[in-house]
Amino acid sequence: MNLYNIIFYLFAAITLVSAFFVVTTRNVIYSAFNLLLTFFGVAGIYVLLGADFLAVVQIIVYVGGILILLLFGVMLTNKIVNVQIRTGATQILPATIAVGAFSGILISLLVNTEWKKVGTALPGASTTANLGMLMMNEYILIFELLGILLLVALIGAATIARK
Amino acid sequence: MTIPIEYYLILSGFMFLTGVVGVLTRRNAIVVFMSIELMLNSADLTFVAFSSYLGNSIGQVFVFFVMTVAAAEAAVGLAIIIAVFRNKKTVNIDEINILKW
Amino acid sequence: MIEQYIPVFIVIIVAVIFAVATVVMSKLMGPQRPNSEKESTYESGLKPIGTTNERVSIKYYLVAMLFIVFDLEVIFVYPWAVQFKKLYSQIGISIFFSMLVFLVVLELGFLYVYKKGGFKWD
Numbered sequence: 001m002n003l004y005n006i007i008f009y010l011f012a013a014i015t016l017v018s019a020f021f022v023v024t025t026r027n028v029i030y031s032a033f034n035l036l037l038t039f040f041g042v043a044g045i046y047v048l049l050g051a052d053f054l055a056v057v058q059i060i061v062y063v064g065g066i067l068i069l070l071l072f073g074v075m076l077t078n079k080i081v082n083v084q085i086r087t088g089a090t091q092i093l094p095a096t097i098a099v100g101a102f103s104g105i106l107i108s109l110l111v112n113t114e115w116k117k118v119g120t121a122l123p124g125a126s127t128t129a130n131l132g133m134l135m136m137n138e139y140i141l142i143f144e145l146l147g148i149l150l151l152v153a154l155i156g157a158a159t160i161a162r163k
Numbered sequence: 164m165t166i167p168i169e170y171y172l173i174l175s176g177f178m179f180l181t182g183v184v185g186v187l188t189r190r191n192a193i194v195v196f197m198s199i200e201l202m203l204n205s206a207d208l209t210f211v212a213f214s215s216y217l218g219n220s221i222g223q224v225f226v227f228f229v230m231t232v233a234a235a236e237a238a239v240g241l242a243i244i245i246a247v248f249r250n251k252k253t254v255n256i257d258e259i260n261i262l263k264w
Numbered sequence: 265m266i267e268q269y270i271p272v273f274i275v276i277i278v279a280v281i282f283a284v285a286t287v288v289m290s291k292l293m294g295p296q297r298p299n300s301e302k303e304s305t306y307e308s309g310l311k312p313i314g315t316t317n318e319r320v321s322i323k324y325y326l327v328a329m330l331f332i333v334f335d336l337e338v339i340f341v342y343p344w345a346v347q348f349k350k351l352y353s354q355i356g357i358s359i360f361f362s363m364l365v366f367l368v369v370l371e372l373g374f375l376y377v378y379k380k381g382g383f384k385w386d
Contacts, residue, residue: 005166012174019178022181023188023189031197035200042207051215053342057227066233066234066332069238069328070196070241073241074193076245077248090188091187091188099183103176110176128342129343129346129347131220133347134224135224136347140362144365146231147369149235152235153238154373157242160242160246161322162322234333234335238332242329
């Protein structure tokens with residue numbers, strides 16, 4: 001039980017417990033704040049995997065951007081007077097069957113696959129430089145297309161959200 | 164690297180299954196959205212785990228792309244939810260059952 | 265590798281301890297003589313009206329959405345800027361224009377929202 005293991009189990013526990021509460025708690029606001037903890041847990045795991053820049057990006061984009069957007073969504077759509085902020089669940093039985101089958105597939109895949117273990121040490125240097133090289137050389141087309149995707153999303157969301 | 168890669172995959176698999184449960188069972192459209200974010204995040208986690216264990220950064224580049232798509236999806240999806248809410252006064256997905264009104 | 269993050273952990277721990285200690289200490293050490301005037305919501309001296317759980321305006325959503333798009337722009341520009349010298353020596357000036365195209369495409373969306381009056385506050 002060295003330091004890596006302790007940190008891994010700590011962040012894995014944070015991630016899974018808060019993810020569990022995201023889908024089970026009945027108050028939408030509590031779901032949103034549990035989602036924040038999940039994102040932090042995943043960022044911690046990224047640090048453990050040596051993806052330092054991605055951990056920061058995870059916090060900036062997911063916590064700083066997407067979660068704020070979700071919270072605005074909650075605040076924009078809940079609480080006309082007397083309407084409860086709580087919501088229920090439906091379709092428990094079909095969901096149980098579907099998730100059971102799906103987890104069976106996942107477990108059998110996990111057990112039966114011989115995972116390739118190069119076992120490289122964590123990259124000592126910062127990953128940012130490497131990411132920049134890859135993104136500007138091999139994936140330049142996807143990068144430009146993502147610009148167009150963001151443009152379309154911006155125009156579409158602005159058009160739909162405004163009356 | 165003392166932790167085998169299977170541990171990360173199990174963690175990511177559990178996160179994904181939690182997201183699937185949320186999408187299938189919750190009634191509030193925004194919680195369904197949060198569950199979708201959980202599923203995307205578990206996919207990101209798998210990408211980063213493989214990238215780290217295979218020793219190259221391509222997986223991390225793909226996480227960037229997934230994050231961008233997730234952000235675009237969140238912006239447009241929440242705009243749609245808000246537009247639906249304006250007309251129907253509800254975000255419960257079992258009450259939103261007609262395409263046009 | 266993980267040892268590099270010890271300062272980050274220390275900052276997180278100090279922040280949590282400070283936040284919890286401030287709340288707990290003021291509860292423990294401050295005098296507590298509540299009355300109905302003190303317990304009511306502070307509303308700059310006016311009588312509070314309605315509930316705190318109001319729905320917010322759609323304008324805030326538009327601002328948050330614009331923020332998220334430009335947030336993503338920043339995370340794409342950062343690795344490019346870090347590697348710019350090396351990329352410039354390898355590929356040449358076109359590496360500058362490929363980022364410029366990306367930025368111009370995003371600015372088009374910004375201009376569209378601006379022209380449509382997305383930033384008018386009332």
